[in-house]
Amino acid sequence: MFSQRIEGLRPSPIRAILDVIDRPGMISFAGGLPATDTLPQLSGVVPASTLQYGPTEGEPELRAAVSRQLRGLGVDAPPDRVMILSGSQQGIDLAAKLFVDPGTPTAVEYPTYLAALQVFRFYGARFVDLADPDSARTALAYVVPTFANPTGACASDAERDRLAARCLRDGTVLFEDDPYRDLVYDTCDRTPIAARMGGSSWIYQGSFSKTFAPGLRLGFIAASDDLFDRLVMVKQATDLHTSRLSQHIVLDAVTDPGWGARLDRLADFYRSRRDVFDDALTRHFGDLATWETPRGGLFFWLHLTRNVDTRGLLDAAIERGVAFMPGEEFSPDRPSIGTMRLNFSHADTDQTDRGLGILADLLRS
Ligand SMILES: Cc1ncc(COP(=O)(O)O)c(C=O)c1O
Missing domain, CATH: 3.40.640.10 (Type I PLP-dependent aspartate aminotransferase-like (Major domain))
Known part of the structure; x- marks a missing residue:
């Protein structure tokens, strides 16, 4: 064992x-x-x-x-x-x-x-x-x-x-x-x-x-x-x-009596970030990808409608000021081509909208 x-x-x-x-x-x-x-x-x-x-x-x-x-x-x-x-x-x-x-x-x-x-x-x-x-x-x-x-x-x-x-x-x-x-x-x-x-x-x-x-x-x-x-x-x-x-x-x-309330506030905060992200995704990625709205956690997982290896996009995205995680990296072998992991907890509403717009432009081009 x-x-x-x-x-x-x-x-x-x-x-x-x-x-x-x-x-x-x-x-x-x-x-x-x-x-x-x-x-x-x-x-x-x-x-x-x-x-x-x-x-x-x-x-x-x-x-x-x-x-x-x-x-x-x-x-x-x-x-x-x-x-x-x-x-x-x-x-x-x-x-x-x-x-x-x-x-x-x-x-x-x-x-x-x-x-x-x-x-x-x-x-x-x-x-x-x-x-x-x-x-x-x-x-x-x-x-x-x-x-x-x-x-x-x-x-x-x-x-x-x-x-x-x-x-x-x-x-x-x-x-x-x-x-x-x-x-x-x-x-x-x-x-x-x-x-x-x-x-x-x-x-x-x-x-x-x-x-x-x-x-x-x-x-x-x-x-x-x-x-x-x-x-x-x-x-x-x-x-x-x-x-x-x-x-x-x-x-x-x-052990503070306020711990439970802190967790509730945190969930409320991230729920609204998730919703903002979901709306922005629908605007920018509606024809580019499919995804399920996560019921918790910190990530959206996108399946692109075209079979693009997103590792090839990362350098160009970073050059334009946007970072993301190519989904291909998350499998030990046979990478899941055409997937992206996008974190929604860190960026604010304006950054989310601009960042997703830039990523969508890159994918289209
Ligand atoms: C699934 C999973 N396990 C473990 C960790 C590590 O977390 P920690 O900061 O507690 O080391 C992470 C961090 O992102 C994670 O996503």
Whole structure:
């Protein structure tokens, strides 16, 4: 089940000791901890202990807050099986380290998140299309079922059930990546697939990048009992732990009584950006492309009516001051020709109108 590199992995004895040194009265000659008195005083901002080394799994209060949220979604994630990540991108790296050797069959959606492909490719994954019914049994199935990157698609309840059943039947580890679930503009099925994996192996991760601040680099991961400790060990060997300062800031935000209202306001804001974008697309791209209005997330996924490889348009678009992502890049092989990913969260109304006008002109010429 696991990659060869995991065979030699042992828990770090230093990390185990660091876990106990915060106990009252403990005298520590272990570890290389700076004297707490020497740490910078960010007066009134954070307690000095926040600037000391911390536990690999993350701050207990933040793990508990994430656990509450996940259990509310039906995911079997007690606090001791939640780990805070240095961005959810790190979760992809940890999972790939845990499972992927050169040549390991790894199932992904076609198209899928570009930077996940980059990580899996780095460890030598052999990609298999999740939609291919004849695909060989794979160790791992990586999916973004809710407001996917790049397509914005949201899997139905039936599709989620089917994938869970398939993973259970084939002994495939489900790896569900869910950074967009709170950016929801219209109702749709969003119950995690991980909530349907009773008794089998799964990894579920989320992020505070889209709902709070990407620069803090904060995400979280939860996993079934058979996987969690190994993920912790891999993180130990990767970065010891996630920034405690970032965790402190996010803990304050998510435990604030106004957090739910903040998510609602965010969804309202992006819903109106999505609608503005949809209208502008209809004006400029009505005869050039087809698309489905995304019910959440941050992207429109366009299928051009003509078979143009949009990678060839990028330089000219950038020269005219507009950037976009050619859709061809998002599949590990056999690029989906004639597709574009357009983000609608960043540009304002005027920029959206001008940018789409320029792109449409380019395509016409
Ligand atoms: C599907 C998906 N997973 C993971 C990430 C990484 O997010 P983070 O900022 O939490 O590392 C992204 C970022 O865009 C994403 O789209």
